[in-house]
Amino acid sequence: MIERAIYTEDHAMFRESVKKMYAQELTPYVEEWETKGIVSREFWRACGNNGMLLPDIPETYGGGGLDFKFNAILLEETALAGTTGPAFGVHNDIVAHYINNYGSETVKQHWLPKMASGEAIGAICMSEPSTGSDLKNIRTKATPVEGGFLLNGSKTFITNGLNADVAVIAARVGDDSGARAISLFVCGCDQAGFIKGRKLDKVGNRSSDTAELFFEDVFIPQENMLGKQGEGFIYMMKELPQERLSIAISCQAAAQHAYDIAVDYVKERQAFGKAVFDFQNTRFVLANLKTNLQVGWAHLDACIQALVDGKLATHEAAAAKLWHSELRCKVVDDCLQLFGGYGYIEEYEIARLWRDARVMRLYGGTSEIMKDLISRSI
Template sequence: MLNRAIYTEEHQQFRESVKKMYAKELVPYVEQWEQEGIVSRAFWQACGENGMLLPDIPEQYGGMGLDFRFNAIILEETAMAGTTGPAFGVHNDIVAHYINNYGSEKVKQEWLPKMATGGAIGAICMSEPSTGSDLKEVRTKATPVEGGFVLNGSKTFITNGINADVAVIAARVGDDSGAKAISLFVTGCDQKGFIKGRKLDKVGNRSSDTAELFFEDLFIPAENMLGKQGDGFIYMMKELPQERLSIAISCQAAAQHAYDIAVGYVKERRAFGKAVFDFQNTKFVLANLKAQLQVGWAHLDACIEALVEKRLTTDEAAAAKLWHSELRCKVVDDCLQMFGGYGYIEEYEIARLWRDARVMRIYGGTSEIMKDLISRSI
């Protein structure tokens, strides 16, 4: 990996503290979480105690008042530890930002301090059974009533859906079609009418709980609307660059981790009287992957720097999400091949990394949608 100039000594010290904490609180439990299909709440609370939740949220709301590079370090080190199960990209980088940027003072004071300690886990509720990447077609409906709104509808593929204590929900107010009727709401997940359905059985990324959610006459007070009525789609478009960059960061780090363990394996594994690493094909494949990873880190750092300086554009973020998610799949697939038959055995970490990689070309907007968004800027 290149010497990364975007990080200061303070960032590096934070990275070391994250690694130390993960060695004790994360790595020993990854297999357990994979089997149970959910990350323990005790881990979230440990993250809160170690200053790993809401690092770039103002201190007055329980955060650390730092910059997004600290968020990026958490995403990188989580992936480098061999898992993306703890969905920090959702909790830290999405839900907390919606609440901080568009919530009332009451809403911010109610939820952000709890999220910072791990006492409340966040979920973002956008995707629906008939609506994925096309957010303009959200069908969950919010009906105005005295003092607020009543929500009815359903969501699916919701990360942190089972663990969630607080949710940001996209819903349609009124009968207008298209984006102008969409508003955003925040609610506690223990409210009457907020129903958690089944935990979805996924191909990969199994330790990240993903659920179906249902809203049956769920009352949400008027002050729990985020921002202005009808501006929800605009807010989502403003926040998507950070969401997609977060995915790109996880993908790049996960690809690097797969490469690192593959290098270690081929140097130990022997075939035809010599290490697998000594075959020319192995060296050429690894050399090609190393070059791609080098380019990936340089590009990623440029995007992180642009986000911190508030100049990362929507199409640039889409390109980052597209490129790094595709890279992750390519790198992990090539690395699994080097393990031979053992790469397809569950007890080998590379098998899990291979399964986990595939959804990233769908999650946060499919590769096809990313290409469409990029094409609009041409």
């Protein structure tokens, strides 16, 4: 890999500490989380104890007071460790940012330190049974009452849905239709009427708990509204580039990991009296993947730097999400092929990496929605 210029000594030290922590606290538990369909709360706590949560949130709220590159390292190392179970993208890069950027002082002081310590796990609740891509049409409703709102409705596909202690929820206030009626709220998941539904049985990404949520007259105090009433859609559009870049980062690193384990495998596996690596087809497939990965890292680093500089445009983040998620799917599929029949057997990690990849072209906005966003910038 070409030396990456965006990271400093401090970033390198952080990366080493994450690797070390993962060897003890993550790698030994991946299979258990896959079977249980959920990452343990102890792991989140351990991350908090090691100063790995909320890297770029101000220290006054318990965060690291660092830059987004530390968040990126966490995403990279998680994918390089072969899992996308712990949803750091949701917790660190989305929920904490909504609260930090738009929350009242009370809300920030209440939730951010808990999220930084791993005591509270975050969820972002936008998608509903009847709408995902078309967020302007959400139906969950927040009805104004004395001192706040009563929330009614349901959400689906919510990452960290079962583990979550705090949720950022998009809801419609009043009877208006369209984007101007949408506001965002912070809600503790132990509030009366906040019901966690079933854990969804997914094709892949199984160690990440994904659930349905139901709201029945959940009281939300006025101070838990994020920013101004009716501006929720604007905030979502502002925050989505970071969410999409987070997905792109995970995808690039997961693709690299699949490539790395495939190289090891084909150098060991023998066929027709030689290593599978020695067939010209294998070397050409790997050469293609290696080239794509090299280009991918360079592009990713440019995007990470642009985000840190506050210059990553919405359409650029959409392009990154589109390209890196499609790259990941292509790489894991080509790598699985190199494993032959073993690639289809669950005991082999490549099988799980292949299953885990598919959702990346769906969540955080589908590939089609990314293309639509990019095309609007042309």
